Amino acid sequence: MLGVDKEDSIFSKEKKKRCAYRKIPSMLNQLSKHKLDKAHNSFILALDGDVDFKPEAVQKLIDKMKKNSKVGAVCGRIHPIGSGPVVWYQQFEYAVGHWLQKASEHVFGCVLCCPGAFSLFRATALMDDNVLSMYITPPSEARHFIQFEQGEDRWLCTLMLQQGWKIDYAASADAKTFAPQTFQEFFVQRRRWAPSTLANIIDLLSSWRVTTKVNDNISTLFVLYQFILLSSSLLGIGTVTLMITGSFNAVLKITMFESFVVAVIPVVVYAFICMKCSNDRQILGAGLLSTVYTLVMVIVTVGLFVNLATEQSYSPNLIFVVEILFIFVFAGIAHPKELMCLVHGLLYYLMVPSTFIILTVYYICNIHIVSWGTREKKTEEDIIDETEPGKSTNSRTPILIRCLQNLGVLALMKEVRGFIQQLLGAKFEQQTDDNKTSSSNLPPMGATSVPRKETRSQEVRQNPDAWQSKEYFGLKGKGIIKEDEIEFWQELLPVYLIPINEDKQKKRKFKKN
Template sequence: MEKYKDRDIFCCITACNETEEEVALSLNTFKRSSMPSLALRKRVHIFILLDRQRDNIPDAPTLKAYKKLLQIPTQNKDSNFSYAKEHGCRIFHGFIEDIPYSLYIKGDNLISGKRYSILLFSMIVEKVSRLTNHFPRYLLFLDCDTTTRGKYIQRLINTLDIDDNCAGASGYLQIQNLYLNNIIILIQEYCIYFYGHVVEKQYENFFAKSTCLSEAFSLIKYSAFRECLAEFSQIPKNDDLNAISCLEIGEDRYLTTLLISRRYNIRYVPNAIAKTFIPETISSYITQQKRWLQSTLYNQMELLFFHSHSFVKPFKWGLIQWIITFFQFIYCLLNIATISIIISQAQIFNNCLPPICIALGVWLYAVIFSFSVMNSSMKRTYLWIMFNFLVLTFALYYGILGGIIKIIQEEIDNNLISYMTLLLIIFRTLFELYIILKFSHPREWLKLFSGFILYRFFCGLSPLIILYTFANLDNRSWGTRGISDDSQEINQQDPSFWQDLPFFKGNSQWKASQTSVLIGGFSKKLIFMSAFFFVNLLFILFMSNPETQDIGFFICILILSFALLPQCFVSSLYYAGFSFVPLPKKK
């Protein structure tokens, strides 16, 4: 236990099916070239938790990569290494230069998944802390395919040191595998990793309530983490869609929700930078976005309706963030109705059918598409999704063009609402161009402008991801890399089996979850889908009624405005040096 002495930053790296290049990326963070500060190096202890490496089988590629890069000997004769077996894991201890590490290889009796690895990590930390009578101050979470530098970790530490009420802080994620010839990567570079951080993260930072501490790169106070551990350790049943979406699909966002519910501040540190690998194919991109969207929707519901008192208080200005989040939630739910109304503006269709019939046809098309991809793997539905993406993109652009022509030719004098729609689109476009020029280096303009244009061209992909998500709400196997197999027999000879801990397959919650009926989750999914399509149908009918059409357009503008404009305005204020919850001055 001597190696844990005076170490108050425990780093958790969860690994699964990563390549040797990705493994090397995270390990390079702890070399002296990346972390030269001796004071910081003396504070860090690394815990690596490797999943999907079953007992008594040859080493998987990820384990081979770790043994090669950490130079673990095949036989335990080197005094710099030690081997043990505990908690259902094979354990290797060693050093990355002068920083100690512990590699835990999860066995057959442990449940697969990133959250269960974090629960194992929390138990190890608790045990070590009680034996040494020394609890860590911070937990550093780093993905196996993510790298950063010591100075960026120090900036996260400084943020938490200054603000006593801040429970966690995350940094700015950039792309490691950035290729200019890959369309999917360029789209993600702009809309997720640039716009998402420069505007959306900074807007949340204005209220000190960032809604997601990404496990790719974040720092959390151990004392705050322990407060949430009981709720974070629950094992969801197969028919509990809410628990599955929060605990299995988006565990990092749910942990953030639990911290916010305890009225902690959650900060975003833009000058703390990390680089990570992102999906390179459209199928893996859709799978990732499905996970993110599902966890976002359920956690937004938690914050809006179950923890609203913590979201709004203790600062009255938190009500502004609650209102903006509410309109973002509604905007996502009414996405199908919105695109149906846009496509109905296409003049080529209006010559044959009235707009109401076109809008209802698009709605029916969305229903059929959802049921066609229900509980289907991406390999089986890839070509079908690509075909529908091309059709929907063409129809959307034709509808937008038809709507603009109608505004210019027929409705300049008598429809202020339509004019406001056009002005809102122009403002949003100009604002995005402004932030590219303002907050990026000239050498990055090419890739960002390319992503900006491609994101517009791929506008048909967003509604398909929403439909794909609702059609597969009960599929919990996509929460981690690959599909987990926790159905194999438990090794009864392993004494750790008898411990009733949340990451062991033998615990009572896990047994209950395995015996729950899968049809229950499927039925709840059908109820959610029915409600989703019914609300969109009502909105289409409301918008298509000549007596309420202007009111319907006004509602669209209101939703769109509150979903977009305040983000732009508030993030601009933050960059100007204003904040409703400023960081305290350093003592």
């Protein structure tokens, strides 16, 4: 938690207007001047456990808060770090999202989401009516799990926007965080993000009449802009499918109907896999189809050039691709420090069918899974849900999987994947379970065993306050926590921060709904 000195308080300069900035009745208007001023200049910094940032970035977030008293939250620029193709894809995706979407929201209205990885929240915004009290309300319906639990940061920001607060964006406040490095981790993460994003945007659009009256930063045109973005995202799977259909028609010289059938069959097959198979097999199927669709994108590219060479008028597909390419390149040139992110744009282009078609089918078919998949410890019930819905995992193995196992194709794919990971610089574990078993069966080197030397464990003295003596922290003296603050945290922790005991029967009911 951060605080701003009273000398720098922008609210002290507006004592006469301390209640004027609220357009609706609020509990904040019932506070005294001292408490309101103190709460208004107290900030909470939300971070991920693996985030890396500099003090200058936090200062830039605070500066945004000090410039406008209506700002309830500020987010910075997130840079995903890691190694491997999945991380490269996310680096370009994050860059384009900040270059275009967040910047557009910041100019046309205000940002709709402050990611929990690196954001600053104002205390009065959290204390306001229908924000924190609504945020801590447990889900009572099945749809609440999607909106409340799958993306808490976006849900909190939606409540703040509906209460009249502005969410700002500081593009120069940089922070680095580790992104999913494997295909499975990426899909599980987006299985949570995508439905939560849609649910919160639909909730915000459904309350647009009240929100536009309460929030000065959200206009009717901005709501229309968000509606167009929502419609475009919903039509994305059909747009990409039709784009592939046109390319099949141009390259393979088949009719448009036959091209459409060839383009739709993999989508229908994968939807059937997602509804009948376990999560691991769904990810395996997504990986295989992504590989196939990578080749399809090569065909799409060839088809675009064929249309360019044979047709006098430019085809809609070609115009669409050229426009998107121009927008991305222009945005990259406008951000020269992040220009290298454009290199990963080729991978992003090849993964368009995977992320727009396969990923959409995956999260729609698994929308009943309300667990995060990365946070909690899996129970037996969760394992059963993710292995085989309504079936045993040991029986009825798909014929394709068994054939691939018998032919040794899966083992060959693992070896090829490991070789590619080594070329890309990713960490690859060379010691498998077979190596462990074979090494354990080796005969002893000699007839007699060598006795082990017993090492004495040295007693380690622990000093939890040792960091306070380091000079680079700049601590002049040790402060003393007041008794009322100790009492505050002792009363707060058991009420709000102790994990809630899940009702398994209610959870099963929500999944069924």
